[in-house]
Amino acid sequence: MKKHTRLCLGAFALTASLVNATTAYAQSSVTLYGSIDNGITYANNVSGKSILMEQGGVSKVNTLGFSGVEDLGAGRSAIFKLENGFSSTAGTLGQGGLLFGKQAYVGLRDHAIGEVTLGRQYDFTVQLEPYMPCLGCGIYAVENADLDRIAGERLNNAVRFASAPFAGFSFGGIYSFAQNSGSLSTNQGRAYSAMAKFERGAFSSMAVVTDINDAPIAVGSLGVTQFLGQRVTPGQSSIFVDNQRVVSVGALYHLGKWTPSFTYSNTRLSNHGVSATDQVWRVGTTYMPIASLTLAGQVAYDRFESSHWEELNLGADYFLSKRTDVYLDAAAERASGPGTVASMFLLGASSTDSQIAVRVGMKHLF
Known part of the structure; x- marks a missing residue:
């Protein structure tokens, strides 16, 4: 009897140990995630010629990442993210060949207060993407040289705070130190970004300011011959300006199957005592006639000093599943x-004042 009791107690202790071990394991998790996008693009004029090409990362940037959460108790947790960009057409690394060029940070989260993270991470302008009326229309809907950074740009050596929502309000701030930023960063000098957001019911709005010293500007993609007093040639590599300051706002409202939205950005660029301002207005809507189909359209107006661009973007996205979709995009500038x-983002400058692009593609999320 005593032997039987000892065996039962031993089995109980072993079971309790396994339960505790399983519980401890469940409190810490690492997730592998990513996206793959590829398709065929036709453009009627890039440097004076029509092109037909395979191009990846247009509907969504190709990504492979690891994120982790460890429960520290009392509503707190440790978090990290290591995120890589890559080419789905050639298999090469993105962001200039950096191993984790998209994001690399570690931090702490308190579910009642917010989170603090340190490392390479996006400034808050990227959070305006959901307010773009035609985000589903792909990267061609972005401003020619992404002067307003809405396509998603990172800051190195950055400490970031993002609050938890309080009565519909949330806010955040980022400060990036200048040390060791390097040529593959979007800031060689100090930078900061701040945002305020309000959501209630079907309505959502957001305002962001980002200020960067020694910021790279892709002047060859802008479609102008003069930039801050310097001559520009098509395809010219980026130059660094003394300061880039972006102020942006966005708003949207869910009306059943329709979601109208708009964004406005004001970007001031300064270099060697010369300054210029770029302003972009976007307005449009998404429409979901059925759960598996999203239609979207926007009109955009971009003004950089005496240069102006008007663009129409249209998109149709059909979901084969929750993770896989095929799409058709069209853009005219x-x-x-x-x-x-004309010079659509990631296509290159036209030889004339007009440019048309059509794309069919597929993407998968995992």
Whole structure:
């Protein structure tokens, strides 16, 4: 009897140990995630010629990442993210060949207060993406040289705080130190970004300010011949300006199957005592006639000094499952102003004042 009792007690202790071990394991998790996007794009004029090409990361940037959470108790947790970008057409690393070029940070989260993270991470302008009326229309809907950073740009050596929502309000701030930022960063000098957001019911709005010293600007993609007093050639590599300051706002409202939205950005660029301002207005809507189909459209107007661009974007996205979809995008841009040409983002400058692009593609999330 005593032997039987000892065996039962031993089995109970072993079971309790296994339960505790399983519980401890469940409190810490690492998730592998990512996205793969690829498709065929036709453009009627890039440097004077029509092109037909395979291009990846247009509907969504190709990503492979690891994120982790460890429960510390009392509503607190440790978090981290290591995120890599890559080419789905060639298999090469993105962001200039960096191992974790998209994001690399570690931090702490308190569910009642918010989270603090340190490392390479996006400034808050990227959080305006959901307010873009035609985000589903792909990267061609972004401003020519992404002067307003809405396509998603990172800051190195950054400490970031993002609050938990309080009565519909949330806010955050980022400060990036200048040390060791390097040429593959979007800031060689100090930078900061701050945001305020309000959500209630079907309505959502957000305001962001981002200020960067020694910021790279892709002047060859802008479609102008003069930039801050310097001559620009098509395809010219980025130059660093003394300061880039972006102020942006966005708002949307869910109306059943319709979600109209708009964004406005004001970007001031300064270099060697010369300054210029770029302003972008976008307005449009998404429409879901059925659960598996999203239609979207927007009109955008971009003004950089005496140069102007008007663009129409249309998109149709059909979901084969929750993770896989096929899509069709179309974009048309018209430019005006002295020496100004059309130049859609990631396509390159046209030789004239107009440019048209059509794309069919597929993406998968995992």
